[in-house]
Amino acid sequence: MSQTFIIDGKTVPFEEGETIIQAATRAGVFIPHLCYHPEFKPHGSCKLCTVKVNGRQTASCTMRAMAGMVVESETEEINAERRALTQMLFVEGNHFCPSCEQSGNCQLQATAYHLGMMSPHYDHFFPNRPVDASHPEVLLDFNRCILCSLCVRASRDVDGKNVFALSGRGIGTHLIVNAKSGQLADTNFTLADKAAQVCPVGVILKKRKGFAVPIGERKYDKAPIGAPISEPATTEGR
Secondary structure (H helix, E strand, O other), X not given: OOEEEEEOOEEEEEOOOOEHHHHHHHOOOOOOOOOOOXXXXXXXXXOOOEEEEOOEEEEOOOOEOOOOOEEEOOOHHHHHHHHHHHHHHHHHOOOOHHHOOOOOOOHXXXXXXXXXXXXXXXXXOOOOOOEEOOOOOEEEEHHHOOOXXXXXXXXXXXXXXXXXXXXXXXXXXXXXXXXXXXXXXHOOOOOOOHHHOOOOOOOEEEOOOOOOOOOXXXXXXXXXXXXXXXXXOOOOOO
Protein backbone atom coordinates (compact mmCIF):
# COMPACT_ATOMS: atom_id res chain seq x y z
CA MET A 1 0.00 0.00 0.00
CA SER A 2 1.37 3.41 -1.04
CA GLN A 3 2.22 6.02 1.53
CA THR A 4 0.97 9.57 1.09
CA PHE A 5 1.86 13.21 1.63
CA ILE A 6 -0.10 16.44 1.21
CA ILE A 7 0.62 19.04 -1.47
CA ASP A 8 -1.50 22.19 -1.56
CA GLY A 9 -4.25 20.35 0.30
CA LYS A 10 -4.27 17.33 -2.04
CA THR A 11 -3.32 13.86 -0.86
CA VAL A 12 -0.61 12.38 -3.09
CA PRO A 13 0.45 8.72 -2.94
CA PHE A 14 4.08 7.82 -3.53
CA GLU A 15 6.30 4.80 -3.85
CA GLU A 16 9.45 4.31 -1.81
CA GLY A 17 12.32 6.30 -3.28
CA GLU A 18 10.21 8.70 -5.33
CA THR A 19 10.93 12.41 -5.18
CA ILE A 20 8.20 14.97 -4.53
CA ILE A 21 8.09 16.05 -8.18
CA GLN A 22 7.90 12.45 -9.41
CA ALA A 23 4.97 11.61 -7.15
CA ALA A 24 3.25 14.93 -7.83
CA THR A 25 3.54 14.55 -11.60
CA ARG A 26 2.17 11.01 -11.45
CA ALA A 27 -0.78 12.35 -9.43
CA GLY A 28 -1.47 15.11 -11.98
CA VAL A 29 -0.02 17.94 -9.88
CA PHE A 30 2.19 20.28 -11.90
CA ILE A 31 5.31 21.79 -10.33
CA PRO A 32 7.17 24.28 -12.57
CA HIS A 33 10.66 23.16 -13.59
CA LEU A 34 13.26 23.59 -16.33
CA CYS A 35 16.29 21.43 -15.49
CA TYR A 36 14.32 18.39 -14.33
CA HIS A 37 13.70 15.50 -16.72
CA PRO A 38 12.11 12.21 -15.62
CA GLU A 39 14.72 10.13 -17.45
CA PHE A 40 17.78 11.74 -15.85
CA LYS A 41 19.24 11.99 -12.37
CA PRO A 42 17.95 15.23 -10.73
CA HIS A 43 20.21 18.22 -11.13
CA GLY A 44 18.51 20.81 -8.89
CA SER A 45 20.05 23.83 -10.61
CA CYS A 46 17.13 25.89 -11.96
CA LYS A 47 15.36 26.11 -8.56
CA LEU A 48 11.97 26.62 -10.22
CA CYS A 49 10.70 23.41 -8.65
CA THR A 50 11.34 24.79 -5.16
CA VAL A 51 8.54 24.03 -2.71
CA LYS A 52 8.07 24.36 1.02
CA VAL A 53 8.14 21.14 3.02
CA ASN A 54 6.88 21.56 6.55
CA GLY A 55 7.71 25.25 6.25
CA ARG A 56 11.23 24.89 4.81
CA GLN A 57 12.22 25.44 1.18
CA THR A 58 13.71 22.59 -0.86
CA ALA A 59 14.00 21.47 -4.47
CA SER A 60 11.18 19.03 -5.21
CA CYS A 61 13.27 17.23 -7.85
CA THR A 62 15.85 16.13 -5.25
CA MET A 63 13.76 15.83 -2.07
CA ARG A 64 12.48 12.32 -1.44
CA ALA A 65 8.80 12.06 -0.58
CA MET A 66 8.08 11.08 3.03
CA ALA A 67 4.86 9.99 4.65
CA GLY A 68 2.91 12.77 6.29
CA MET A 69 4.96 15.68 4.92
CA VAL A 70 3.03 18.85 4.09
CA VAL A 71 4.14 20.48 0.84
CA GLU A 72 3.30 23.97 -0.40
CA SER A 73 3.81 24.74 -4.09
CA GLU A 74 1.16 26.97 -5.64
CA THR A 75 1.40 29.87 -3.20
CA GLU A 76 1.89 33.53 -4.08
CA GLU A 77 5.16 33.63 -2.15
CA ILE A 78 6.69 30.66 -3.96
CA ASN A 79 5.36 31.67 -7.37
CA ALA A 80 6.73 35.19 -6.89
CA GLU A 81 10.18 33.67 -6.37
CA ARG A 82 9.73 31.42 -9.41
CA ARG A 83 8.61 34.42 -11.44
CA ALA A 84 11.74 36.37 -10.43
CA LEU A 85 13.96 33.44 -11.42
CA THR A 86 12.18 33.20 -14.78
CA GLN A 87 12.61 36.92 -15.36
CA MET A 88 16.34 36.59 -14.66
CA LEU A 89 16.61 33.82 -17.24
CA PHE A 90 14.88 35.99 -19.84
CA VAL A 91 17.22 38.95 -19.38
CA GLU A 92 20.37 36.84 -19.10
CA GLY A 93 19.91 35.48 -22.63
CA ASN A 94 18.38 36.70 -25.86
CA HIS A 95 14.79 35.44 -25.72
CA PHE A 96 12.71 37.23 -28.35
CA CYS A 97 9.62 35.03 -28.34
CA PRO A 98 7.65 36.57 -31.27
CA SER A 99 10.44 35.75 -33.73
CA CYS A 100 11.76 32.55 -32.13
CA GLU A 101 11.40 29.24 -33.97
CA GLN A 102 10.50 27.57 -30.68
CA SER A 103 7.65 29.93 -29.73
CA GLY A 104 4.76 27.76 -28.61
CA ASN A 105 7.07 24.81 -27.95
CA CYS A 106 9.36 26.60 -25.50
CA GLN A 107 9.15 25.49 -21.89
CA LEU A 108 10.64 28.76 -20.62
CA GLN A 109 8.03 30.79 -22.48
CA ALA A 110 5.22 28.51 -21.29
CA THR A 111 6.45 28.71 -17.70
CA ALA A 112 6.50 32.52 -17.89
CA TYR A 113 2.85 32.48 -18.96
CA HIS A 114 1.99 30.01 -16.20
CA LEU A 115 3.59 32.25 -13.58
CA GLY A 116 1.92 35.41 -14.87
CA MET A 117 5.17 37.06 -15.95
CA MET A 118 4.14 40.31 -17.67
CA SER A 119 7.59 41.91 -18.14
CA PRO A 120 11.29 41.01 -17.76
CA HIS A 121 11.56 43.50 -14.84
CA TYR A 122 15.38 43.43 -14.80
CA ASP A 123 17.82 45.09 -17.20
CA HIS A 124 18.71 42.97 -20.22
CA PHE A 125 22.25 41.65 -20.56
CA PHE A 126 22.02 41.44 -24.38
CA PRO A 127 24.79 38.82 -24.60
CA ASN A 128 26.64 38.33 -27.86
CA ARG A 129 27.22 34.59 -27.90
CA PRO A 130 28.17 32.58 -31.00
CA VAL A 131 25.75 30.80 -33.29
CA ASP A 132 27.07 27.50 -34.66
CA ALA A 133 25.67 26.58 -38.08
CA SER A 134 28.49 24.18 -38.96
CA HIS A 135 26.42 20.99 -38.62
CA PRO A 136 24.40 19.94 -41.70
CA GLU A 137 21.24 19.19 -39.69
CA VAL A 138 21.38 21.36 -36.56
CA LEU A 139 21.96 24.99 -35.64
CA LEU A 140 23.10 25.95 -32.15
CA ASP A 141 22.03 29.35 -30.81
CA PHE A 142 23.96 29.74 -27.56
CA ASN A 143 22.24 33.08 -26.89
CA ARG A 144 19.19 31.17 -25.66
CA CYS A 145 20.95 28.74 -23.32
CA ILE A 146 19.60 28.69 -19.73
CA LEU A 147 22.28 26.28 -18.42
CA CYS A 148 19.79 23.55 -17.54
CA SER A 149 22.44 20.98 -18.61
CA LEU A 150 19.81 18.66 -20.10
CA CYS A 151 21.74 18.31 -23.36
CA VAL A 152 24.94 17.68 -21.37
CA ARG A 153 23.36 14.90 -19.33
CA ALA A 154 21.54 13.39 -22.32
CA SER A 155 24.68 13.25 -24.45
CA ARG A 156 26.77 11.84 -21.62
CA ASP A 157 24.36 9.46 -19.89
CA VAL A 158 22.11 8.32 -22.76
CA ASP A 159 23.99 8.85 -26.01
CA GLY A 160 27.41 8.07 -24.53
CA LYS A 161 29.03 10.81 -26.60
CA ASN A 162 29.81 13.78 -24.32
CA VAL A 163 29.14 16.24 -27.13
CA PHE A 164 28.23 19.10 -24.77
CA ALA A 165 29.64 20.47 -21.52
CA LEU A 166 29.36 23.49 -19.25
CA SER A 167 32.51 25.59 -18.96
CA GLY A 168 33.49 28.48 -16.72
CA ARG A 169 32.22 29.54 -13.31
CA GLY A 170 29.57 31.83 -11.89
CA ILE A 171 28.23 34.39 -14.33
CA GLY A 172 30.84 33.19 -16.84
CA THR A 173 29.37 29.68 -17.06
CA HIS A 174 28.44 28.78 -20.63
CA LEU A 175 27.61 25.81 -22.85
CA ILE A 176 30.36 24.50 -25.11
CA VAL A 177 30.80 21.80 -27.72
CA ASN A 178 33.41 19.17 -26.85
CA ALA A 179 35.49 19.43 -29.98
CA LYS A 180 38.92 20.96 -30.53
CA SER A 181 37.35 23.41 -32.98
CA GLY A 182 34.34 24.05 -30.76
CA GLN A 183 32.12 23.30 -33.76
CA LEU A 184 29.25 20.81 -33.70
CA ALA A 185 30.20 19.55 -37.17
CA ASP A 186 33.39 18.12 -35.69
CA THR A 187 31.48 15.78 -33.35
CA ASN A 188 29.44 12.62 -33.90
CA PHE A 189 26.18 14.39 -32.92
CA THR A 190 23.07 13.36 -34.86
CA LEU A 191 19.36 14.23 -34.80
CA ALA A 192 18.69 10.74 -33.46
CA ASP A 193 20.58 11.60 -30.25
CA LYS A 194 18.61 12.11 -27.04
CA ALA A 195 20.51 15.37 -26.64
CA ALA A 196 18.80 16.68 -29.76
CA GLN A 197 15.37 16.21 -28.17
CA VAL A 198 15.60 17.65 -24.67
CA CYS A 199 16.40 21.37 -24.91
CA PRO A 200 13.56 23.25 -23.16
CA VAL A 201 14.27 26.46 -25.08
CA GLY A 202 15.64 27.21 -28.56
CA VAL A 203 19.34 26.36 -28.45
CA ILE A 204 19.32 23.13 -30.47
CA LEU A 205 17.34 23.77 -33.66
CA LYS A 206 16.67 21.43 -36.55
CA LYS A 207 17.56 23.15 -39.78
CA ARG A 208 14.80 23.76 -42.33
CA LYS A 209 12.12 22.76 -39.76
CA GLY A 210 11.67 25.92 -37.67
CA PHE A 211 8.20 26.87 -38.81
CA ALA A 212 7.00 23.53 -40.21
CA VAL A 213 4.26 23.66 -37.55
CA PRO A 214 2.63 27.10 -37.61
CA ILE A 215 2.64 29.26 -34.49
CA GLY A 216 -0.76 28.79 -32.89
CA GLU A 217 -0.76 25.03 -33.44
CA ARG A 218 2.18 24.09 -31.27
CA LYS A 219 2.38 22.19 -27.96
CA TYR A 220 1.73 25.03 -25.53
CA ASP A 221 -0.54 26.89 -27.95
CA LYS A 222 -2.97 23.99 -27.65
CA ALA A 223 -2.75 23.54 -23.89
CA PRO A 224 -0.82 25.70 -21.41
CA ILE A 225 1.89 24.14 -19.32
CA GLY A 226 0.44 22.97 -16.03
CA ALA A 227 -3.02 22.37 -17.50
CA PRO A 228 -4.99 19.62 -15.71
CA ILE A 229 -3.58 16.21 -16.51
CA SER A 230 -6.16 13.53 -17.24
CA GLU A 231 -3.64 10.67 -17.31
CA PRO A 232 -0.30 10.14 -15.60
CA ALA A 233 2.29 12.32 -17.33
CA THR A 234 5.38 10.82 -18.93
CA THR A 235 6.73 13.72 -20.99
CA GLU A 236 8.77 16.74 -20.00
CA GLY A 237 6.84 19.85 -19.06
CA ARG A 238 3.54 18.05 -18.36
